[in-house]
Amino acid sequence: MKASLQPDRPRLLIHPGPAHPVRIESRQSRRGRHVRLTLAPGANMFDAIILPLAAIGIEHASTTILGGDFEQIEYCVAQVDPSGQTRVGYAEPLRAGRSCLIFGNATIGKNQQGAPIIHCHGALRAENGAVKGGHILTQNSIVGARPISVLVTAFTDIQLRVAYDAETNISLIKPYQETTNE
Template sequence: MTPHFAERAGVRTFIHQGPPLSPRRLDLEVPYSEELRIVLPLASNVAAGVLKALEGRRYGSAVGRILCGGAAHLSYHRMIVTDKLERPYDYGQPVALDGYITFISGAITVGRDAQGAPLLHCHAGFLDRDGEQHGGHLVLDKLIVGSEPLVIRLCLFEQVAYQVLPDAETHFNLLHPVLQEVS
């Protein structure tokens, strides 16, 4: 099948080349979670700050939001059209921004790599110093907090770890929730 857009109940939907994974949305309930509010100060590296806040805590994975704040520097990727039939969209080259950058919103997932180490993933929207809107996949280890603190809320949970697994439908490696035994 050739990847294409289709109209479904008035919504433009992209149909990938691979077989659809059903159900796409996976739901797992956990008996315990911990809410964490992280405030990162001026000039701090966001990836390092989040990982430091998670040190010593018991969790399988986490999800959260960038609530407010700014950046002095960041790098992000947007999706681009490719000439590859099996993967018609992919991340483009990184876009770097410097100066006063204000966050509108951001969604963070803390997953696990093959060795069990934390893996950070974030998509966000933000305004540059001229008020122009930007958005995409943030490179958190290149994100430096600006002149106002960056506030992040995370919900940590055990028994489920988001792990990177290949996805036959999209031809991307995606974070999938994997049930784990309590240690």
């Protein structure tokens, strides 16, 4: 009998902290701004996204990376946290070498100190031909010889900030919107 690749039952993931009654937080922006960005060859992905967007006043956004060749991609995948402090954490970085990013999404916001941060997930074909996916380490991933297109949806009245999340016991990017009396 051939072993099934499908689990015989769903797996249940229970985080260590108290469950928040709202599972997914969302905000609505009154208006948005759309930009097509081109990642420059030879640049690291972080600088190639953050610097041109900052120059036109964009600090909080969602992006779609349309794919392209990289001289180098580093990524990591989730693994069980052996300490038990959280359910999952990132494994040590993996080097995919010269690779093709098939597709990616990145969220741009600010860390706890107010510095820019990119949280990027993508699917890639590694140098050895294997298809992989995970959390892309943008500062260690170098754009290849040709520019790569990125579609940017900037948020005009919503900020994305890294903040501690009691349920997961880790810091996450969360939406923040000042309320107004309009």
